[in-house]
Amino acid sequence: MEPLTAPNPVKFSKALGMNFKAANSNGKIWFFVEEGADFEVVDDSDQIIHGKYLCPWLPCSIMVSAVYAKCTRGERVALWDKMREISVNTEGMPWVIGGDFNTILSTRDRAGSDTNRQTEMIDFAEAIEDCRLLDPGYDGSDFTWAKNGLFERLDRVLVNEPWARIFEAVTATNLPRVASDHCPVLVRCKLPSTHSGGSPIRFQNMWIRHDSFSDLVQEDWGKPTEAQGLLNLQIKLARIKKTLKKWNKEVFGNIHTNLRDFEEKIVKAQADFEERPSPENRMGINKLIAEYICLLRMEEDFWRQKTTLRWLTEGDKNTRFYQS
Structure with missing residues (x-):
């Protein structure tokens, strides 16, 4: 006062x-x-x-x-x-x-x-x-x-x-x-909303392979925050973190489970094509295979990133092992 x-x-x-x-x-x-x-x-x-x-x-x-x-x-x-x-x-x-x-x-x-x-x-x-x-x-x-x-x-x-x-x-x-x-x-x-359990978000390299990723980030980042300077940046980062977490769960879910599901879909589509070899069935197989290959590349990105992070975490221990 x-x-x-x-x-x-x-x-x-x-x-x-x-x-x-x-x-x-x-x-x-x-x-x-x-x-x-x-x-x-x-x-x-x-x-x-x-x-x-x-x-x-x-x-x-x-x-x-x-x-x-x-x-x-x-x-x-x-x-x-x-x-x-x-x-x-x-x-x-x-x-x-x-x-x-x-x-x-x-x-x-x-x-x-x-x-x-x-x-x-x-x-x-x-x-x-x-x-x-x-x-x-x-x-x-x-x-x-x-x-x-x-x-x-x-x-x-x-x-x-x-x-x-x-x-x-x-x-x-x-x-x-x-x-x-x-x-x-x-x-x-x-104050930021408290969240019990779970782990902090980590950027996944496989996200950039998805067609909607760039538009999602651009749209979310462009929304106003009614703040300025570093506070504006902080709010945007916290908001994009929540958006990406939700998007990852809805779009990717468990990538390994998705791969198994696509394998079953491809097997079924190929069986349908053998019974009825129509252009529509062939096109369906090709589309599933293309999506399956994209998922495989995403899985490769996932494992490559996970291996790199594990190496960084255990790097000091590995260095001491080779030095000894």
Whole structure:
């Protein structure tokens, strides 16, 4: 929260139905969490409060930073330096940072004024790049602040790479402005669906021999994700994995069983041709044989790949054997 009054934990905890956990040094940033969760302050300053959020529904603790930046470029230098410091300390841990940065990142984030803010945008962009943060994108209004005909996107949420690996999707929604000149930003994160049992998908070389493989991949990869950057790539990879798993089961099933089934079909087709040697029966045999040969090549690909993987797995043991 970014309040305009002194912290009043009891009053606002009842109103929000959440527990008050912390406020920053000047009381302008407050933290509330739901029942069962906790927030431990790690770093506190007048423009940012940073800490560890613990929740039993998450696979691990996550780092959260809330920002309420100063209004002038010179005062914000301390914020950018603090962000860089936090990024080093949170290396490898999922981290989300968001709030009122009181500056824009590009000219598209402003309407209603032609004032040159290039140097401020560069400062902000360099801080984001140094911290290796990603913008998950947003929906809703293009601007989060409005006053006297000036519109700007001053509020935003950024995540790091480990965060993008923990959550399957991150969506920021700029809600309507009601009681403030700033609009609230709602951030929703989706955990990947848990799957018990089974093994991770492994690309099968035999797939590329199937006529529909290329179109399947192209169609699935081209679907939008409502995300950007590395998060967009992560979502696409997770989605194509599910698609290929389902397609492999439906189209290939058990390739060895399919081969036996085709052998029986060919034997029956040849018997039908011997009883009635018509062009239609001959064409049926040729079609079955062509499909059977294609399956044989796929099976060869399967065994060749399986042998290679086994060699890679046992390669170190094999090397030690020959060395001895």
